[in-house]
Amino acid sequence: MALQNSGNTVFLTEQEANRIRITVQNRSKKCSDLQGTTRESRDFKTAKSQATGASLMADMGGAREDTLPALAVGQPYLPCTSSLEDLEPMALADLKLETHHRGRRMTVKRTCPVVVLAGTSWTMVQDDASETERLEIVLHKTRFGQDVLESAKQFVIKEPYFTVTDQDEPTIRIDHPSDLVVSMEDLTKSGLNLNFEVNGNADDSAAAEAMAKKCKEKGNKALKSQELQLAHAHYSEGLKIARQEIVVKSNPDLGRDISRNRAHVNLLLQQFDEAKADAEAALIGNQDTRSKELDSKAYFRAASAAYNLANYQDAKGYIGKQLELSPEDKEAKAWLRRIESRLREQDTGKYALKKTRATLSKARPRADAASFFTNTEVKDSPGRGRGLFATRDISAGQIVMVEKAFCVVWGFESEALTAMTYDVRDDQIRASAVGLAKATVQKLLNNPSQTEGVMDLYGDYEGLGKKALTINEGVMVDSFQVYDIISRNAFGPGNQYGEEGARNASTGLWIWAAYINHSCVPNAKKEYVGDLMVLRATKPIAEGEEIFHSYNESSDYEARQDAFKTTWGFECECALCVVEGAEDAAVRKKRREFVRHAEEFVAKEPWANAKKLSISRAQRLKRSIQDTYDGEKYKNLPLVGIQRIEEWLALANRRQ
Numbered sequence: 001m002a003l004q005n006s007g008n009t010v011f012l013t014e015q016e017a018n019r020i021r022i023t024v025q026n027r028s029k030k031c032s033d034l035q036g037t038t039r040e041s042r043d044f045k046t047a048k049s050q051a052t053g054a055s056l057m058a059d060m061g062g063a064r065e066d067t068l069p070a071l072a073v074g075q076p077y078l079p080c081t082s083s084l085e086d087l088e089p090m091a092l093a094d095l096k097l098e099t100h101h102r103g104r105r106m107t108v109k110r111t112c113p114v115v116v117l118a119g120t121s122w123t124m125v126q127d128d129a130s131e132t133e134r135l136e137i138v139l140h141k142t143r144f145g146q147d148v149l150e151s152a153k154q155f156v157i158k159e160p161y162f163t164v165t166d167q168d169e170p171t172i173r174i175d176h177p178s179d180l181v182v183s184m185e186d187l188t189k190s191g192l193n194l195n196f197e198v199n200g201n202a203d204d205s206a207a208a209e210a211m212a213k214k215c216k217e218k219g220n221k222a223l224k225s226q227e228l229q230l231a232h233a234h235y236s237e238g239l240k241i242a243r244q245e246i247v248v249k250s251n252p253d254l255g256r257d258i259s260r261n262r263a264h265v266n267l268l269l270q271q272f273d274e275a276k277a278d279a280e281a282a283l284i285g286n287q288d289t290r291s292k293e294l295d296s297k298a299y300f301r302a303a304s305a306a307y308n309l310a311n312y313q314d315a316k317g318y319i320g321k322q323l324e325l326s327p328e329d330k331e332a333k334a335w336l337r338r339i340e341s342r343l344r345e346q347d348t349g350k351y352a353l354k355k356t357r358a359t360l361s362k363a364r365p366r367a368d369a370a371s372f373f374t375n376t377e378v379k380d381s382p383g384r385g386r387g388l389f390a391t392r393d394i395s396a397g398q399i400v401m402v403e404k405a406f407c408v409v410w411g412f413e414s415e416a417l418t419a420m421t422y423d424v425r426d427d428q429i430r431a432s433a434v435g436l437a438k439a440t441v442q443k444l445l446n447n448p449s450q451t452e453g454v455m456d457l458y459g460d461y462e463g464l465g466k467k468a469l470t471i472n473e474g475v476m477v478d479s480f481q482v483y484d485i486i487s488r489n490a491f492g493p494g495n496q497y498g499e500e501g502a503r504n505a506s507t508g509l510w511i512w513a514a515y516i517n518h519s520c521v522p523n524a525k526k527e528y529v530g531d532l533m534v535l536r537a538t539k540p541i542a543e544g545e546e547i548f549h550s551y552n553e554s555s556d557y558e559a560r561q562d563a564f565k566t567t568w569g570f571e572c573e574c575a576l577c578v579v580e581g582a583e584d585a586a587v588r589k590k591r592r593e594f595v596r597h598a599e600e601f602v603a604k605e606p607w608a609n610a611k612k613l614s615i616s617r618a619q620r621l622k623r624s625i626q627d628t629y630d631g632e633k634y635k636n637l638p639l640v641g642i643q644r645i646e647e648w649l650a651l652a653n654r655r656q
């Protein structure tokens, strides 16, 4: 992840790095020693107090505002890809340490309050045989703003992974949120038998209809009190019955009504794929006034879902249909204008960026704008994997591409979290945007149609592959795969709304821009308007030429190479790095010193009221850096070391 835009470079002392490394390596060793060991039965009281003590110790580093929590990226493992009904039940007593219990599932009840820590949440659970164990959810502990473990009392764990914490505490550990199924029955407390017996007689159909109606009413009530998840659960329960043949035959509109209502809840929960499908399933198609009114509502919901999925053409189609049914609907007309603006941006690359910027604030940090990609295409870039290439000539200053972020987590949002991660696979410690990875997983769980776009991005770990895999309980998302992709493809949109530090840097994922490779002599530069990335050409780019931007703008050759190696896993061989790398290390050291003086000067001296004396000093500083460059070798290359002091001089001279 590139944190350079936020100005928050994360430094880790050798001592801290070693502490993280040793903790993780010790745990890995412990885990392999313990593999397959039979679990010891635990008495609830002692287990709970042991776990509490250990977890307090574990969170000490993570709870302080001025430190970054350290997390281990252990050996990744795949999420469960089987439906619940294809898994064999197991009991807590069957657990073996450091084992993934593939092909098994376990139903447990929460028996104590949830302990919520910086990166994890844990609680104690019990099975039917009254055995007790610790259950921990790592990072993905919240969903729809609520702690997952707190949201229910009963859970089904798919293919439980039984391991130990860094403090030697045995625990069932959940890394992939799709491996933890929150019991619907527990949420709705209805105790309904959803597999309604279909005997085809009238009594059965009346009873089934009554049951589905009851679910719908409960859903409506929950929606009214803003309990969205609960409303969704009731509607889903109702739909399971209303979509059974016996009810479809006797009351086809019931399923449509519930679908229409669930479409609304889905929009509020940002589950746009299901919102769209529900809205379509709600369509009646009759020409009476009531049906037209209801269909108009359904089309509006479908349009809203499509808009949020950036399918503006679909959104236009749905709104068009709505306007056929309700030609005077003012809201629909306003939406049509909005959608047409997005289509214009998408097709022409013409934006009202000043106006868009003016609409942004901390309360509304995301831009209402479309992406523009037609000047670019993804192609192979020899030695660099894939890259982005110009499909036409682009002049300097012109827009190359504009992209609305797939996901941004702003520093002031509760999800923002940067952690130091130690990856046992390549022995590297990195500052990772774990908050962004978590938000991305969440977004994919909510909208499986987006999976392929994200999973096709560059990463080292193949995980579940590129396609969304869906089973009865929903889509499966491989969290390790997402972390991997985020660490190679995320950028920082900068501190646009304040409240940002190393621990909570703003970070985002722009899928199309993620195909752009790095060069220290780039031909494009990115800027941000909220979560909109605008990439402009800094020099003329010819059709077919590769687009490059800079992942790290440091003027220090060693620091740059280190960042490329650690964060991005490559060695930069651009023209500038070739010349700089061939220089005597003593020359680079001298330049580094001068640049440091210049940076201190820029930080201390405001250019606005700069006196002649300060300007002369700045000129001297610039010259001293300039003199470290060999004019002949750097003839066509940027002198990156002088850029900051040059900017300062330009501003100060303009004021004179």
Ligand SMILES: C[S@@+](CC[C@H](N)C(=O)[O-])C[C@H]1O[C@@H](n2cnc3c(N)ncnc32)[C@H](O)[C@@H]1O
Pocket (backbone or CB within 6 Å): 383, 384, 385, 386, 387, 457, 458, 488, 489, 513, 514, 515, 516, 517, 518, 519, 567, 568, 569, 570, 571, 572, 573
């Ligand atoms: C954001 S992705 C860029 C797209 C990527 N090349 C792909 O195939 O999807 C970042 C990764 O691209 C590769 N990369 C980017 N710039 C490079 C360069 N100048 N030289 C070699 N590899 C580069 C590195 O593997 C890096 O981790």
